[in-house]
Amino acid sequence: MDVRQTVEELAVQGVRVHCLALGGVDLTSPTGKMTMGIIGAVAEFERDLLIERTQAGLARAKRDGKQPGRPSSLTDVQREEVKRKLAEGATVAGLAAEFNTSRQTIMRIRETV
Secondary structure, eight states, X not given: OHHHHHHHHHHHTTOOOEEGGGTSEETTSHHHHHXXXXXXXXXXXXXXXXXXXXXXXXXXXXXXXXXXXXXOSSOHHHHHHHHHHHHTTOOHHHHHHHTTSOHHHHHHHHHHO
């Protein structure tokens, strides 16, 4: 849609756009407009298929009990230990080094305390 709008704006200014990938078709001509329409329709169709497949895959994963996203770098036991140590005054950087994880992971746990 953006390409079509750009071509139309350029045509109003008297600029003719030729697509070399399509054999030099003038996109401001009736043939070029039809070609852009067909390519746009195919692109939209492919995009819709991709969305449909992605949603189906996510639904299947959810149905199979899989958790989306990256796995947690710490176990539940480790998370509880981090919370306890934070409450005792341990530093974020020190805990990150101790548990071999990032400071951001420790800070996210700290936000839940």
